[in-house]
Amino acid sequence: MRTICFYFQVHQPFRFRRYRFFDIGNDHYYYDDYSNESILQKVAQKCYLPANSLMLNLIRKYDGRFRIAFSISGIAMEQFRLYAPEVLESFRELAGTGHVEFLSETYAHSLSSLKGKEEFSRQVNQHSKLIKEYFGQEPQVFRNTELVYSNEIGAMVTEMGFKAMLTEGAKHVLGWKSPNYLYCNAINPALKLLLKNFKLSDDIAFRFSNQSWSEYPLTTEKFVEWLNQTPDNEEVINLFMDYETFGEHQWKETGIFDFMEALPGTVFRNSPFTFSTPSEVAENLQVVSAVDVPHPISWADEERDLTAWLGNEMQHEAFEKLYALTEKVYKSGDDAIIQDFAYLQVSDHFYYMSTKFFSDGEVHSYFNPYHTPYDAFINYMNILSDFEIQVNAAVQADVDVDIVRLSKIIREKDEQLAKLEKRLADKRPDPANKRVASRKPSTKKNRGTKKGRS
Amino acid sequence: MFGWEFPPHISGGLGTACYGLTRGMASISGLEILFVVPKAYGDEDQSRVRLLGAGDVSLDIRKVKEHQYLQDLSYIEIHSNLLPYTSPEEYEELVNKAEHQGERLVHTSMGGKLSFTGKYGKNLYEEIANYAVVAGEVALKYDFDIIHSHDWLTYPAGIAAKRASGKPLVIHVHATDFDRSGGKVNPTVFEIEKMGMHLADKIIAVSNLTRKTVIEKYGIDPDKVETVYNAVDPLPDHEKLKLKRGINDKVVTFLGRITLQKGPEYFVQAAHKVLQKMDNVRFVMAGSGELLEKMIHWTASLGISDRFHFTGFLKGDDVFRMFSISDVYVMPSVSEPFGISPLEAMQSNVPSIISYQSGVAEILKHAFKVDFWDVDALADAIYGILNYPSLARMFKKYGVQEVNDMKWENSGKKVYDIYREFVK
Incomplete structure (x- = not known):
């Protein structure tokens, strides 16, 4: 069996407003509602809506022989709900066909997998619930933010109950091996790995409209020819890309929609390939070997590492200071704070602080609302400073509430004691007077232990 | 010539x-x-x-x-x-x-x-x-x-x-x-x-x-x-020029002629904003020019004179001595054809904030850039460099490298x- 596995990433961050240092402690609203709404609606019109309707038509046209997978971040889902519910509706329609798989990821499109299991699994669960609620599926396959993966992360994901995970077919990890097979985790072989064929994926996602590319223009016939040229025993071609490839990164005028519309037909006509969802790939194919990834990889830049998010000192400072607050955030029990914490974790904020774009090109600057990474860092740190004040205040308030509650109990008990002693004194007029007097210190002691116990 | x-x-x-x-x-x-x-x-x-x-x-x-x-x-x-x-x-x-x-x-x-x-x-x-x-x-x-x-x-x-x-x-x-x-x-x-x-x-x-x-x-x-x-010329023997810092406060420096062209009033305004939020910082305006007296009066009327200092015109080694005790250098020029002094500041390991309206902004990457009139952005940049330590470290590390490549x-x-x- 030879098959193609299409997976599309859908994500939009909640962008921050310009937040100055004099706002710290005075203004606790961090978001740029105007750009969030206008960007989302623009992308909805240019990409999500037309692309969804195209995918729906293709699935219906080929009666389920064409099938795809999505991963939609929780943050993007929230924005659809707020600004473009019709997009959510069109995804539900796709889910309804039974030929679209929805993958699991971190709710906040975060890098929490690098910070241990607790916050990571919390976000994965939160996201799974959301997917279940909207699309009626319980995600079986996990894809981490920016396809970040390592042996340890894979092991955590297995423990969370996933059977397969997606990541990058990074050259420095694979060496001579081909990404076109099913692999497994090096620690726990129960976790199957689907590796992105970055050459063929990026031919569509990045190079499609590049007129200086020697293969321009890319036709479906040419693309299917390349699929056919892969060795016969290679079983799966994983085409993983941002969904915004359609209509946003590659404009409609480039013919990207026409390409996609024609692709399944050409595949069926000119090749033995079928289409599968990640779950089906994991189920139907045999694992050929384990992949050892001791250091985290991602699908970004030439290096396929984490340096786009955690490559310089600013990014590290922001990242460490944010996650240092984790415990307090949940201790506060304040929903608004927990929500802000999620929005602060969105990986895009760290991407904006990357100094790599000084050398590593347009992709970085294209998505960046800030003039410079320094700008992005200061804005983020100002917000984080305010957030920290809020978190501390909430935790402090919690302590205050406790103190109020406890002193109330003490007061009540004191009153009770006084009453009882009064009754005692009333019952035994003369000799008791002495005993009451002598007991007074021990009453105080009682009060002390009560306080301690509560 | x-x-x-x-x-x-x-x-x-x-x-x-x-x-x-x-x-x-x-x-x-x-x-x-x-x-x-x-x-x-x-x-x-x-x-x-x-x-x-x-x-x-x-x-x-x-x-x-x-x-x-x-x-x-x-x-x-x-x-x-x-x-x-x-x-x-x-x-x-x-x-x-x-x-x-x-x-x-x-x-x-x-x-x-x-x-x-x-x-x-x-x-x-x-x-x-x-x-x-x-x-x-x-x-x-x-x-x-x-x-x-x-x-x-x-x-x-x-x-x-x-x-x-x-x-x-x-x-x-x-x-x-x-x-x-x-x-x-x-x-x-x-x-x-x-x-x-x-x-x-x-x-x-x-x-x-x-x-x-x-x-x-x-x-x-x-x-x-x-x-x-x-x-910019290579730094003179700058170890000799190190001034012992007599105070624990951070120092933010403006160095240039105090004229309309150099935008000193934006520096005063930004200082005023920063001082409302933090107190362990001092501002220095080094230079002379027709707006000097006006600036002195203005800082007094804003009530920040105790944190705002005027040195008069500095030249030669005094410039580098000033840099050696500075934490941030600011050049908010309204119109600066080039602007060599931020390069000198960066050579001396001082993170620099420059206006987009300067020629040097065209070639510098590792300096913070703001529009001269955007006092909020300027104040924010000063506050950021003073309070978020990795920022100053980044500017120092890459700034010196960058400037040393300009020969x-x-x-x-x-x-x-x-x-x-x-x-x-």
């Missing part, structure tokens, strides 16, 4: 730039530079340039000519008391004031064929004209291939030399009157600049910002104008390439 000042007797970036450029060109073989300034003092850097003092050079052209063959750079002195950045109006005031106090600003110990009398220098334009006359003389007596004039005060000299010799004229625009005046251009200065630019065979601008001004405001053919960025040799090479267009 005709230039109006040469270190250490400078009042701004012009002299520094001329000096750097000549040094950067000193290593080019087969190239000799004759540098003509209105007045030489004799204590200028003589490691690469042999300088001739006023007493030595009595405009005996023949004698100087011999020196030219001995030295890469000869240096003719024409006595002058002019400041290149003083407007003619201010200059008049200065001279009047000086006379009133019974001082003689002007010496006329000049020998030679020109009648530099006691009245000479009283009028700026007259001085420029006299300088041009000397330039014409120099052009006749010396053998050279290219005339290179730095800024408007020496354009007439360049033109005179070109007329006398027929050699190509390159003018080097370090600033225009649009930068200096904040838009209220002095018509006479504008005319001189315009004439120089039109008669020049080639124009060198110190940034694309300046190139644009030259093309748009003076109506010059874009093909004639080329950008050659300035650079006068590269600028000198570019200027030389421009010469080669005329001299095969």
Whole structure:
């Protein structure tokens, strides 16, 4: 069996407003509602809506022989709900066909997998619930933010109950091996790995409209020819890309929609390939070997590492200071704070602080609302400073509430004691007077232990 | 080359730039530079340039000519008391004031064929004209291939030399009157600049910002104008210049002439904002200029005088001493053709904030950039650098690297390439 596995990433961050240092402690609203709404609606019109309707038509046209997978971040889902519910509706329609798989990821499109299991699994669960609620599926396959993966992360994901995970077919990890097979985790072989064929994926996602590319223009016939040229025993071609490839990164005028519309037909006509969802790939194919990834990889830049998010000192400072607050955030029990914490974790904020774009090109600057990474860092740190004040205040308030509650109990008990002693004194007029007097210190002691116990 | 000042007797970036450029060109073989300034003092850097003092050079052209063959750079002195950045109006005031106090600003110990009398220098334009006359003389007596004039005060000299010799004229625009005046251009200065630019065979601008001004405001053919960025000399032995910091407070420094062009008021406003949020910080305004008193009054009325300090004009090593105790350097210039001082700050490991309205912003990556009028952004950047430690570390680490890659040799090479267009 030879098959193609299409997976599309859908994500939009909640962008921050310009937040100055004099706002710290005075203004606790961090978001740029105007750009969030206008960007989302623009992308909805240019990409999500037309692309969804195209995918729906293709699935219906080929009666389920064409099938795809999505991963939609929780943050993007929230924005659809707020600004473009019709997009959510069109995804539900796709889910309804039974030929679209929805993958699991971190709710906040975060890098929490690098910070241990607790916050990571919390976000994965939160996201799974959301997917279940909207699309009626319980995600079986996990894809981490920016396809970040390592042996340890894979092991955590297995423990969370996933059977397969997606990541990058990074050259420095694979060496001579081909990404076109099913692999497994090096620690726990129960976790199957689907590796992105970055050459063929990026031919569509990045190079499609590049007129200086020697293969321009890319036709479906040419693309299917390349699929056919892969060795016969290679079983799966994983085409993983941002969904915004359609209509946003590659404009409609480039013919990207026409390409996609024609692709399944050409595949069926000119090749033995079928289409599968990640779950089906994991189920139907045999694992050929384990992949050892001791250091985290991602699908970004030439290096396929984490340096786009955690490559310089600013990014590290922001990242460490944010996650240092984790415990307090949940201790506060304040929903608004927990929500802000999620929005602060969105990986895009760290991407904006990357100094790599000084050398590593347009992709970085294209998505960046800030003039410079320094700008992005200061804005983020100002917000984080305010957030920290809020978190501390909430935790402090919690302590205050406790103190109020406890002193109330003490007061009540004191009153009770006084009453009882009064009754005692009333019952035994003369000799008791002495005993009451002598007991007074021990009453105080009682009060002390009560306080301690509560 | 005709230039109006040469270190250490400078009042701004012009002299520094001329000096750097000549040094950067000193290593080019087969190239000799004759540098003509209105007045030489004799204590200028003589490691690469042999300088001739006023007493030595009595405009005996023949004698100087011999020196030219001995030295890469000869240096003719024409006595002058002019400041290149003083407007003619201010200059008049200065001279009047000086006379009133019974001082003689002007010496006329000049020998030679020109009648530099006691009245000479009283009028700026007259001085420029006299300088041009000397330039014409120099052009006749010396053998050279290219005339290179730095800024408007020496354009007439360049033109005179070109007329006398027929050699190509390159003018080097370090600033225009649009930068200096904040838009209220002095018509006479504008005319001189315009004439120089039109008669020049080639124009060198110190940034694309300046190139644009030259093309748009003076109506010059874009093909004639080329950008050659300035650079910065390697830091002098800066360990020696370290000042012991007497206070625990952070120090934020403005260093430049306190004039409209440099945007000192934006610095005061930003300081006021920052001081409302943190108290372990002090602001220093180093420099002098027509807005100094206004700034002093203003900081007093804002109630921040106890945290805002004025040092007066700093030069030479004092600049680097100031940098050695600074945590942030700020250059909020309204219009800065280039701006060498942030480079000097960065060399001294001081994170810098510069305005987008400066030429140096075109080439610097590891400096924080704001629009000069955006006081909120400026204050925010100052606060950020003082409070989020990784930011200062990043600026220091990459800033020094970046600045060290800017070499006068590269600028000198570019200027030389421009010469080669005329001299095969």
